[in-house]
Amino acid sequence: MASQRARDLIEQAEDDASFTPPTFDGEYPIVIEDLTNAFGTQVVHEHLSLKVKRGEILGVVGGSGTGKSVLMRSIIGLQTPTAGKIEVLGRDQTDSANRDDEGIRSRWGVLFQGGALFSTLTVAENVEVPLKQFYPEISQELRHEISGYKVVLSGLPAEAASKYPSELSGGMKKRAGLARALALDPELLFLDEPTAGLDPVGAAAFDRLTRELADTLRLTVFLITHDLDTLHAICDRVAVLADKKVIAVGTIPELLATDHPWIQEYFNGPRGRAAEASYAKSEDNPANKSSARPATGPAQQPDDGIGGGTGDGTGNGHGTGAMDKTGPERA
Numbered sequence: 001m002a003s004q005r006a007r008d009l010i011e012q013a014e015d016d017a018s019f020t021p022p023t024f025d026g027e028y029p030i031v032i033e034d035l036t037n038a039f040g041t042q043v044v045h046e047h048l049s050l051k052v053k054r055g056e057i058l059g060v061v062g063g064s065g066t067g068k069s070v071l072m073r074s075i076i077g078l079q080t081p082t083a084g085k086i087e088v089l090g091r092d093q094t095d096s097a098n099r100d101d102e103g104i105r106s107r108w109g110v111l112f113q114g115g116a117l118f119s120t121l122t123v124a125e126n127v128e129v130p131l132k133q134f135y136p137e138i139s140q141e142l143r144h145e146i147s148g149y150k151v152v153l154s155g156l157p158a159e160a161a162s163k164y165p166s167e168l169s170g171g172m173k174k175r176a177g178l179a180r181a182l183a184l185d186p187e188l189l190f191l192d193e194p195t196a197g198l199d200p201v202g203a204a205a206f207d208r209l210t211r212e213l214a215d216t217l218r219l220t221v222f223l224i225t226h227d228l229d230t231l232h233a234i235c236d237r238v239a240v241l242a243d244k245k246v247i248a249v250g251t252i253p254e255l256l257a258t259d260h261p262w263i264q265e266y267f268n269g270p271r272g273r274a275a276e277a278s279y280a281k282s283e284d285n286p287a288n289k290s291s292a293r294p295a296t297g298p299a300q301q302p303d304d305g306i307g308g309g310t311g312d313g314t315g316n317g318h319g320t321g322a323m324d325k326t327g328p329e330r331a
């Protein structure tokens with residue numbers, strides 16, 4: 001049972017049209033123009049521009065250390081850019097008055113690289129952290145009800161709510177982090193390497209969940225990933241970070257039509273081809289929905305011989321393990 005206070009709030013919400021949370025209805029909820037980020041003399045971004053379309057899942061790729069996480073932190077106001085402009089949900093984030101605006105910060109959810117759950121709090125308590133922060137007036141009961149709902153929405157069993165992070169598998173931790181990111185019913189969802197460290201089956205399941213949630217909750221998703229399977233399976237477009245800027249953004253076929261060496265190496269190298277072949281056979285591919293032909297020929301080798309960390313000769317600085325997925329698991 002919700003408390004009287006909570007009932008009042010709900011009633012007020014129903015009565016009062018002004019209580020309706022604002023929703024961004026422009027075309028580009030994230031607009032980045034001519035961004036520069038530097039740490040001392042190290043310039044991470046220079047003249048970087050990018051527009052994220054409302055309702056899309058934008059994959060963000062780039063070699064290790066190219067500044068993907070710094071870019072995300074700049075967008076959500078955790079990193080003050082050296083120069084340039086960032087507009088989020090129609091508001092200029094580079095204006096310091098807007099950056100501290102709680103109202104806008106409640107309209108996005110973030111799953112940081114590594115998950116970053118509070119280890120001394122249960123899953124439910126973790127999900128309740130942003131609720132407490134942004135809506136302190138909500139009763140504990142209602143907060144608990146909301147967190148329970150988010151836990152289940154994120155594909156966890158209801159019992160997981162009372163567990164501590166150390167009691168969860170890697171995949172469950174990511175889902176708990178996702179539940180926390182969804183706590184405030186955000187319009188924007190930021191995911192930084194969400195499938196890194198998951199096994200291929202867990203990663204594919206997380207991908208499907210992301211796509212499903214994005215569609216049902218009408219989210220715009222900024223998804224940093226190394227995972228070629230993820231890019232093929234769920235991203236509407238992909239932005240490529242290299243040479244301190246976004247060198248290209250588009251669908252995978254559009255990117256393949258460019259002749260930038262990093263893009264060619266990334267998508268057309270052995271791993272890129274394996275991911276593409278895997279997607280061609282997978283259930284996620286709409287082309288396979290009606291004519292499910294059995295795969296013919298020998299299965300791909302699970303180990304393509306280049307999964308050995310950084311010494312794989314591709315010279316792109318990858319090798320996090322997240323890319324070490326090849327076709328058979330998804331076929």
Ligand SMILES: Nc1ncnc2c1ncn2[C@@H]1O[C@H](COP(=O)(O)OP(=O)(O)O)[C@@H](O)[C@H]1O
Nearest residue numbers: 039042044062063064065066067068069070071
């Ligand atoms: N707070 C910081 N202070 C100094 N250097 C930083 C900081 N955050 C990131 N960097 C540097 O910026 C570069 C980009 O980092 P990051 O965005 O984490 O890369 P990635 O693309 O792997 O996510 C790296 O060289 C990193 O060392």
Ligand SMILES: [Mg+2]
Nearest residue numbers: 068069070113
């Ligand atoms: Mg990073």
